[in-house]
Amino acid sequence: MFTGTSFHSIDSKGRIVLPLKFREELGEAFYITKGFTDCVQVMSKEQFEHLRQQIRMLPANSAMSLQYVMISPAVEVSPNSQGRIPIPQTLREAAGLEKDAVVVGMDTRVEIWDKERFDKFILSQQQNLNEALGMLRL
Numbered sequence: 001m002f003t004g005t006s007f008h009s010i011d012s013k014g015r016i017v018l019p020l021k022f023r024e025e026l027g028e029a030f031y032i033t034k035g036f037t038d039c040v041q042v043m044s045k046e047q048f049e050h051l052r053q054q055i056r057m058l059p060a061n062s063a064m065s066l067q068y069v070m071i072s073p074a075v076e077v078s079p080n081s082q083g084r085i086p087i088p089q090t091l092r093e094a095a096g097l098e099k100d101a102v103v104v105g106m107d108t109r110v111e112i113w114d115k116e117r118f119d120k121f122i123l124s125q126q127q128n129l130n131e132a133l134g135m136l137r138l
Contacts, residue, residue, distance in 0.1 A: 002105030007115065010097055015084040018042070018103060022110050023079050032087060033074035038117050040087055040095045041070075042110035048074065087112070 002025065008016050018026075022042075031048040035041035043051065055066045073094075077085045087097060100115040113121070 001107055002110050003107075004105045006103045008101050008103055010087070010092070010099055010101055011084070013086070014089060014092055015080075015086050016101055016103070016112060017083045018079060018085055018110070020083065022103070022105065023083055026110070029076055029078045031074050031076055032085065032091065032112075033070050034091060034094055035111050037111075037121065038095055038113070039104075040091050040097065040112040042085075042112065043108070045076075047108050 002022060004019065004021070006019050010016050026042065026044050030045060031043050033041050033043075033048075052071060055063050055071065057063075058066070073088075073091060075088055075091075079085050092098070095112065096114040096117050097112065098114065102113045102115050102118045104111045104113065104118070
C-alpha cells in the first residue's frame with residue numbers, strides 16, 4: 001500500500017527521485033503512464049497488468065479509449081543509483097510537470113503532480129470530500 005506525500009524537483013533531464021519506500025514496494029522495474037487526472041501515474045508491473053486485464057474486459061469502444069490514454073503512453077522504467085526515474089517528455093507535458101512536483105501515495109499506485117496543479121486540484125475537491133465524509137461511519 002502506498003501512502004504519504006513528498007515534494008521533489010524534476011531535474012533538467014526530466015527525472016524525479018521517488019521515495020525509497022515507494023521504490024522498494026514497486027520493485028526493480030515498474031510502469032509510468034498518464035494518470036486518471038492531471039498527473040503521471042506510477043504502478044508496479046502487477047498493478048499495471050491488473051489494469052490492462054480490466055480494460056480488456058470492457059466493451060470495445062471503452063477499452064480502446066482507455067488503451068489510447070493509459071496503455072499506449074506507458075513506459076517501463078527502473079530507478080538509477082540515486083533513485084531517479086525518467087519521465088518521458090510527453091507525460092511531463094500532459095501533467096504540466098516542469099520543476100516542482102508532489103509525489104503522492106494513492107493506495108495501489110503513486111501519482112506525480114505538478115505542485116501548483118496538485119494544490120488547485122485539492123482545493124477543488126472540497127465538496128466531494130464533504131460528501132465522501134458524510135458517507136463514512138466514523
